[in-house]
Amino acid sequence: MKTRQDLRSLFLSATAIALALSACSSQPADDKAASASYDGSVAPESKAAETGPPAIKPVDIPTRGGDGSPIELAALTEADVGGAKLTGELGCSFAADAAAQPLLIAKGNVASQDPARGIVKVGSTTETISANGGFDAMAKGTKFFGKGLQLRVALTGPAQGDGESPPRPATLTADRADGAQRVFAGLWQCGP
Incomplete structure (x- = not known):
């Protein structure tokens, strides 16, 4: 007791x-x-009621694991995108915010099981990536696969605004073949 x-x-x-x-x-x-x-x-x-939807808090979880070198994803330029000659009816992109250049762009066809194809810039090298399920799978967040890299887009909140293709808060998790991982926060936008 x-x-x-x-x-x-x-x-x-x-x-x-x-x-x-x-x-x-x-x-x-x-x-x-x-x-x-x-x-x-x-x-x-x-x-x-006063503030509207919550602001996206920038989150960048540094590279963990692997050989110790950082995973660096650089902003894509117009030349990178034009040189990739991506085809598909609709596309998606991931950027740190609405004003930033995208880190990832991909295009795919609606109601198709053909892979969506895209690009990402790792350091200074533009790499091709692909995702199963075409545009429909990309719109809800998906996994992209590239040379020694897997990129997962996960939606984290409702659409920010109105219109045909408003951006949605999301994370982009980069997993390198050596076990390294880095998480970026930003916006995922899909549409025409």
């Missing part, structure tokens, strides 16, 4: 742990109450 002193010690220990954990938090308590996420929690109604 626990004594009153034992219960008091237990309570003080639990309180100290809770305070320590809250002090380690990287986000102030006021920001936590005002932010919204797509894991089921939402911003308080007054804040959500």
Whole structure:
């Protein structure tokens, strides 16, 4: 049977742990109450109405694993895209934000099982990539395969805006054949 002193010690220990954990938090308590996420929690109604959809927080998880060298994906230029001569009815692209040049572009046909084809620039080299399932599979996020690299696009939130092809928050995870991995956050946009 626990004594009153034992219960008091237990309570003080639990309180100290809770305070320590809250002090380690990287986000102030006021920001936590005002932010919204797509894991089921939402911003308080007054804040959500004032601010609209939550802003995309830039996340770039550095390269982990592998031989220690970083996975570098560079922005594609108009010359890169034009030189690739991608074919397909519709396309998708991944960029850090709406104003940035894309890191990945791919095109595919609607209602087709033919692979979608695209490009990505690894360091200074433009590499071809492909994904199974054509355009329809790409629109919902997919896996692309290239030389020694797998790229996974995962949608992380609802469309940002209206129109035929609004961008959606997403992550791009690059897995290199040597076990290295890097995660980029940005926007995935598909359409004409």
